[in-house]
Structures are given as C-alpha cells and as structure tokens.
Amino acid sequence: MRRDRKIVWHPAGMAAIAGKRVIVVGGTGGIGRAISRLLASHGADVTVVGRRFRDADRPGIAFVPADLGLMGEARRVAEELPAGNADILIFTTGIFAAPHRQMTTDGIERDLAVSYLNRFVMLRSLAPRLGRDRRDAAFRPRIFVMGYPGTGAAGDPGDLNAERRYTALGAHKNTIAGNEMLVINLARRFPGIGSFGLNPGLIRTDIRGNLLGENSLRHRIVETLIGLLAPDADSYARRIAPLLLSPDLERFNGAMFDRKARAILPTAALTPDHIDRFMAASERLAQPWLEGASSPRL
Numbered sequence: 031m032r033r034d035r036k037i038v039w040h041p042a043g044m045a046a047i048a049g050k051r052v053i054v055v056g057g058t059g060g061i062g063r064a065i066s067r068l069l070a071s072h073g074a075d076v077t078v079v080g081r082r083f084r085d086a087d088r089p090g091i092a093f094v095p096a097d098l099g100l101m102g103e104a105r106r107v108a109e110e111l112p113a114g115n116a117d118i119l120i121f122t123t124g125i126f127a128a129p130h131r132q133m134t135t136d137g138i139e140r141d142l143a144v145s146y147l148n149r150f151v152m153l154r155s156l157a158p159r160l161g162r163d164r165r166d167a168a169f170r171p172r173i174f175v176m177g178y179p180g181t182g183a184a185g186d187p188g189d190l191n192a193e194r195r196y197t198a199l200g201a202h203k204n205t206i207a208g209n210e211m212l213v214i215n216l217a218r219r220f221p222g223i224g225s226f227g228l229n230p231g232l233i234r235t236d237i238r239g240n241l242l243g244e245n246s247l248r249h250r251i252v253e254t255l256i257g258l259l260a261p262d263a264d265s266y267a268r269r270i271a272p273l274l275l276s277p278d279l280e281r282f283n284g285a286m287f288d289r290k291a292r293a294i295l296p297t298a299a300l301t302p303d304h305i306d307r308f309m310a311a312s313e314r315l316a317q318p319w320l321e322g323a324s325s326p327r328l
C-alpha cells in the first residue's frame with residue numbers, strides 16, 4: 031500500500047455526528063458493530079443490517095434483518111431502507127472464502143455473494159436515493175465501502191464466480207477488487223455522493239471463521255495472535271469515526287483510507303477498461319435480481 035499524500039483531511043469533532051442518520055450494512059458484528067455503537071453513543075440515528083442483532087439494549091440503533099448471501103434479500107432490504115433521509119451509508123458485511131468452494135442457493139460463490147455482490151445489488155437501489163430527501167444537509171451524502179483497497183488485487187472478471195478455478199485467496203481477491211472498483215465507479219457515476227474505500231488492516235473479529243473453521247482451535251489461536259498484535263474493532267472505530275464526518279471529504283471523491291485513516295493510492299491495475307469489464311461481469315451475474323430495477327447501471 032502506498033500513501034496518497036495529496037489527500038489531507040482534518041478530523042471532525044464527534045459532536046458533528048449528533049442527529050446524523052447512518053445506515054451500516056454489516057453493523058451487527060465486528061467492525062461495523064463497533065462503528066455503529068460509537069456513532070450511536072454520540073447521538074447518531076443508526077440503522078444496522080445483518081442476521082443477528084446484539085444491541086437491542088442500545089439507544090439509537092435500529093435493526094433490519096437480512097441474509098445478504100441471498101441476492102433477493104439484498105434487493106428487498108435495499109428497497110426498504112430509509113436511504114432518502116440517510117447522511118452516511120457504510121458497508122461492512124463480509125466473510126472470508128472457505129478452503130473449498132461454497133455456493134449459495136442462488137448459485138453464487140459464497141464469499142463473492144456475502145462480501146461483494148450484495149453490495150452491488152443494493153447500491154442499484156440505494157445510490158440514486160441516498161440523502162435525496164434531506165433538508166439543510168451540511169454535506170453531500172457519503173458512502174464508505176469497507177474491504178481491502180489499495181493492496182493490488184485486480185480480480186478476474188472472466189471468472190467472477192470462480193467456476194473454472196477455485197482457491198480461497200483467488201475468490202477473496204475478487205471481492206477485494208470488486209469493492210475497490212465499486213468505490214471508483216460510484217465516484218464516477220454519482221458525483222453528487224462522496225464515495226470512499228476503507229481498509230482497516232488486520233483487526234481481531236470473526237471474519238476468518240469461514241476459512242479456519244468457526245470457533246475451531248486454529249481460529250481461536252489466530253484471532254488471539256491478531257488481538258495481541260493489532261488494534262481491536264473499537265480502537266479502529268475510534269480512529270476512523272472522525273474521518274466519516276470530516277468536512278474535508280467534500281473536496282475528494284473515490285479516495286481510499288488505511289487502518290490509520292490515512293489516504294492511500296488505489297490499485298494501479300484498476301483501469302477504467304478493467305472496471306467496465308468487472309462491472310459488466312457483476313451485472314451479468316446479478317441480472318436475475320436486478321430485473322425491473324429502474325435505477326442506472328453501476
């Protein structure tokens with residue numbers, strides 16, 4: 031990862047978050063949950079999407095259930111979410127690809143479905159509506175896509191669904207590349223929205239369970255080691271929160287930020303031509319769940 035020193039931002043005080051409407055897709059666990067709880071504790075009105083709600087006792091957090099491994103669910107929930115009034119939309123849903131190819135009942139490789147393709151489907155409905163009904167908004171609406179941007183993954187638009195060849199890393203790289211390209215493409219197609227990529231680096235969460243075996247000894251050892259070496263989700267949330275509201279983001283679009291919220295350069299291989307091919311491959315794969323969608327292509 032290389033720093034982008036042209037992008038300099040100054041933190042917004044946490045008071046700026048009071049009263050803001052935030053949607054966190056993936057806000058029920060791990061990093062998304064830490065961000066949701068922090069923003070709600072400073073007065074934000076947060077809606078989280080996920081499978082298991084763990085914060086019913088917390089004021090300021092509403093829950094919308096959805097299994098985002100299923101594209102029909104992704105479309106349904108996107109159409110139901112109160113995007114018109116939202117100031118900030120954050121995507122943090124994710125898993126890691128399993129050692130052997132797993133497929134959802136939609137016929138989609140599971141990591142691709144959970145970590146990338148549902149975002150592609152949801153954004154078709156969410157991006158055109160985001161923040162449209164707000165009054166007196168101090169800034170343009172913002173989308174933050176969490177993944178692993180700036181790390182050189184280009185993905186394979188010729189085998190997006192890993193049907194010809196499967197490795198866990200190869201499949202996961204399709205999700206990493208796809209999410210980085212979503213940011214670049216959103217900035218291109220929706221200049222009225224600020225779109226940004228977030229790379230949290232290594233954080234101790236549940237994300238590697240699908241690769242290492244949920245709650246297996248190996249999983250617990252790896253996460254314990256990560257916990258010793260890297261910050262936890264709450265520390266990362268405290269680091270990234272002042273960026274989410276920074277007035278300086280009005281001047282940039284499509285920027286990526288590392289684990290310390292410093293701007294980083296996008297992956298060089300993600301040329302406009304490559305992005306168009308990847309988006310077209312995503313469109314083909316998601317087509318059955320996009321039918322009848324009136325919103326523009328991503």
Ligand SMILES: NC(=O)c1ccc[n+]([C@@H]2O[C@H](COP(=O)([O-])OP(=O)(O)OC[C@H]3O[C@@H](n4cnc5c(N)ncnc54)[C@H](OP(=O)(O)O)[C@@H]3O)[C@@H](O)[C@H]2O)c1
Binds near residue numbers: 057058081145235
């Ligand atoms: N942790 C790291 O070291 C690391 C490193 C690089 C990038 N990232 C990125 O950071 C983001 C957050 O990851 P994390 O580490 O916080 O992971 P995590 O602790 O496993 O949390 C993942 C979130 O995704 C949700 N989720 C998983 N499967 C779902 C499904 N089928 N339907 C609906 N929601 C589902 C979970 O909700 P439920 O619990 O409700 O199912 C949870 O809210 C991801 O984009 C990941 O790629 C993380």
